[in-house]
Each structure stands twice: as C-alpha cells, then as structure tokens.
Amino acid sequence: MVRRRQLYEGKAKILFEGPTPGLLVQYFKDDATAGNGTKKGVIAGKGVLNNRISEYLMTGIEELGIPTHFVKTLNMREQLVKEVEIIPLEVVVRNIAAGSLAKRFGLEEGTRLPRPLLEYYYKNDDLNDPLVSEEHILAFEWATSDELNDIYTYALRINDFLSGVFRGSGVLLVDFKLEFGRHYEEDEKRVILADEISPDNCRLWDMKTSEKLDKDRFRRDLGQVEQAYQEVAKRLGVLPEFGASDGTDTNRSENIS
Structure with missing residues (x-):
C-alpha cells in the first residue's frame, strides 16, 4: 500500500499524485451533486460503476486515434491518468x-x-x-x-x-x-x-421506453438511481462481477508502478 498526496477534490472525483511526474491517480467517489452543488447526495456504488464505464469508453475513444488522459485502471475505484492543464x-x-x-x-x-x-x-x-x-x-x-x-x-x-x-x-x-x-x-x-x-x-x-438511465434520476428525484447506473454497465458488458461497492480507502493507491 502506498499513500500519496491529495492534489484536488471535485464533486465526483479525487486526484492524487501519481507514481512518477506527469501521472495522477483519479479516484471515483459515490458522491452526487446537481445544480452546481445545490443538491447533494450519495449514489451507492456509483464510483465503481463510473470507473468501469469510463475505462471502457475511454479505451474505445483512444483506439479511434483521439488522445485521452486515461492510462490504465488500478482497482475498482481508481485509474492512472496523465496530468493535464x-x-x-x-x-x-x-x-x-x-x-x-x-x-x-x-x-x-x-x-x-x-x-x-x-x-x-x-x-x-x-x-x-x-x-x-x-x-x-x-x-x-x-x-x-x-x-x-x-x-x-x-x-x-x-x-x-x-x-x-x-x-x-x-x-x-x-x-x-x-x-x-x-x-x-x-x-x-x-x-x-x-x-x-x-x-x-x-x-x-x-430506446424503447425512453426511461432515463443517468443522473437525471437523481436530479429529478425519480428513484432507482443505483439501478439505472447498473443497467448501463450491464448493457455495456462491464458490470463488476462482485457488486458495485468495494470499500476502497480514499487515501490509498495500489499497484501503480
């Protein structure tokens, strides 16, 4: 286990210094906000699901020849990313x-x-x-x-x-x-x-029902927010095999060499 310095905390993610200059560790939180922070809550397992979904989509975008900051996934809640301005x-x-x-x-x-x-x-x-x-x-x-x-x-x-x-x-x-x-x-x-x-x-x-499968369920108090995120991950084929909550410590980063 390697403890690293926190550089920034946003509404949905935390950035830690990485193993070498030019690299950062991006941690996905379960926190949810709407209206520029006027509404706050927690969507259980959101960080794990967003980590998997974003990894999958960023990888596909990179394969198109469009450069991204994504380097690799470290664990269920963390990614190694390039530092950018x-x-x-x-x-x-x-x-x-x-x-x-x-x-x-x-x-x-x-x-x-x-x-x-x-x-x-x-x-x-x-x-x-x-x-x-x-x-x-x-x-x-x-x-x-x-x-x-x-x-x-x-x-x-x-x-x-x-x-x-x-x-x-x-x-x-x-x-x-x-x-x-x-x-x-x-x-x-x-x-x-x-x-x-x-x-x-x-x-x-x-596509068939127009049911919302995104954070609008949180913004508009529609309920079943966690289920909507899980459904997106399931349809993309990236739903974690052992659930959406892993208890990863927000102050640690592992396997980032």
Whole structure:
C-alpha cells in the first residue's frame, strides 16, 4: 500500500499524485451533486460503476486515434491518468432536446435535433457555468483557435462513436459533456480528452421506453438511481462481477508502478 498526496477534490472525483511526474491517480467517489452543488447526495456504488464505464469508453475513444488522459485502471475505484492543464470549458454535445436546451427554446424533451449541436460553457461554479460563444473563448484566451478546432473535431467524432456504442446496447445518447486539457510532453503540447464519460455526464434513455438511465434520476428525484447506473454497465458488458461497492480507502493507491 502506498499513500500519496491529495492534489484536488471535485464533486465526483479525487486526484492524487501519481507514481512518477506527469501521472495522477483519479479516484471515483459515490458522491452526487446537481445544480452546481445545490443538491447533494450519495449514489451507492456509483464510483465503481463510473470507473468501469469510463475505462471502457475511454479505451474505445483512444483506439479511434483521439488522445485521452486515461492510462490504465488500478482497482475498482481508481485509474492512472496523465496530468493535464484543464481548459476551462465544458463542451456539451446534444443530439436530442433535453434539460436546459429544451427550457431555453421551449422545445419538448425528446425532440430530435436536425444535427448534433455543440455548446460551450465557461467552467466556473461561482458563475453557474455560463453558456459562451467561440468569440468569448478566444477573447478571454481560454483556448486558442487551433485548440478549439481540435476540440470541435474530437467532440463530433466522439459523439459518432458513443452514439453507436450506446445504440448497440439499446440506449439513446441524448447529450453529454466533455472536458479537455493540455498535455505537455517534452516540447510537445496537445489537446487531449480528460475527466470521465459515464452516466454522470451523459443523458441516456432506453430506446424503447425512453426511461432515463443517468443522473437525471437523481436530479429529478425519480428513484432507482443505483439501478439505472447498473443497467448501463450491464448493457455495456462491464458490470463488476462482485457488486458495485468495494470499500476502497480514499487515501490509498495500489499497484501503480
């Protein structure tokens, strides 16, 4: 067992220093929040399930030739990831009207959009993550024009990949959020996918019944939240064999050499 220094704690994950410079250990918590932290709770086993789901999807994205921060899974709740400088943008890809988009434009939830819609939000909880344009991003130098081009291209390719994966599991990918970071290696800097991909940041509906299989069940007090996350993992073929809770200590990281 090796105890490592905690570097950052967010709403759903904790980052610890890794075994070597440039690598971090990402720990998945069971904590759940909504409304930028105004609603808080715990979804039992969520961290274990999100770890497995994100590993599976990140690996597939990497195989497409899109660089990610994922290196390998360490245990049921932890991953080894590359250290990145997070670009302060939440990139939302929408295929079907739901959530804030439906409210803003008076659309009925479930309305299929004529084409995938990309939206950018400034990543700042104190400002409630405001919707921003490319002009804002460039003017405030949150990202360069080249970085935005990479983000746009990657986001659409990831959408195609995820839509196909979930469709094969009988699930509609309604929308999802991505985060990107700058990865520095020697003299090279490039944009890579960071954070996670899971029911925490994807809206997922059953194709036949439109039943919600994501964190909207927590946001909207629909119940059976744990079961929805388990169902997604089951359909993707990554449901842990011995349950979704393992009692991993949040202050330790093992087998990370």
